[in-house]
Amino acid sequence: GAVVSQHPSWVICKSGTSVKIECRSLDFQATTMFWYRQFPKQSLMLMATSNEGSKATYEQGVEKDKFLINHASLTLSTLTVTSAHPEDSSFYICSARDQRLPGANVLTFGAGSRLTVL
Amino acid sequence: EDQVTQSPEALRLQEGESSSLNCSYTVSGLRGLFWYRQDPGKGPEFLFTLYSAGEEKEKERLKATLTKKESFLHITAPKPEDSATYLCAVQAFGNQFYFGTGTSLTVIP
Numbered sequence: 160g161a162v163v164s165q166h167p168s169w170v171i172c173k174s175g176t177s178v179k180i181e182c183r184s185l186d187f188q189a190t191t192m193f194w195y196r197q198f199p200k201q202s203l204m205l206m207a208t209s210n211e212g213s214k215a216t217y218e219q220g221v222e223k224d225k226f227l228i229n230h231a232s233l234t235l236s237t238l239t240v241t242s243a244h245p246e247d248s249s250f251y252i253c254s255a256r257d258q259r260l261p262g263a264n265v266l267t268f269g270a271g272s273r274l275t276v277l
Numbered sequence: 278e279d280q281v282t283q284s285p286e287a288l289r290l291q292e293g294e295s296s297s298l299n300c301s302y303t304v305s306g307l308r309g310l311f312w313y314r315q316d317p318g319k320g321p322e323f324l325f326t327l328y329s330a331g332e333e334k335e336k337e338r339l340k341a342t343l344t345k346k347e348s349f350l351h352i353t354a355p356k357p358e359d360s361a362t363y364l365c366a367v368q369a370f371g372n373q374f375y376f377g378t379g380t381s382l383t384v385i386p
Binding site: 163165193200201202203205250252254264265266267268269270271273 | 321374
């Protein structure tokens, strides 16, 4: 089945630094990937839709200059949290759809990345 | 307004005690309803997709059902390894996915 790999699984950084999170589709090509943020005991909040070869589409309230998304290839999307602050600490999860699968609408998720900003 | 509501928020069961989780939804056109399992510190793992009212899917001790307004995830004779958060998501005709806040299930040996 479809596999989405996310790296790193956890990262600790100092306030003011930038952190990059990678999301890869391992055995399929994904023209579109999705980035979510999840707070403890809360649902997944869609941050942005990453589009290969074009600009990402951000959800209302998500700062595009704060959360930079790059989708340079059909198997890789990156999320960079710029000038991170403690309030950016969260669990970030990416997902993608394998259009080859019978249930092409199924979102396959990465394992998530836990970001802690000190 | 499109939304997904899951209940209960948390559920504790004795091993072998069957129960059901609820996912109620209001969306402007349903393309599909999805159930996921999420373990602590991990990404959601796909369980089922349901597309139309009356549809049922089964996998081991889990069975998902769908009506025009809600979906149930039935857990029969649960085991401790079934402990996790179960997420429901609805895809609307506009392709947006709406997630519920999940039900945290704990199965006690």
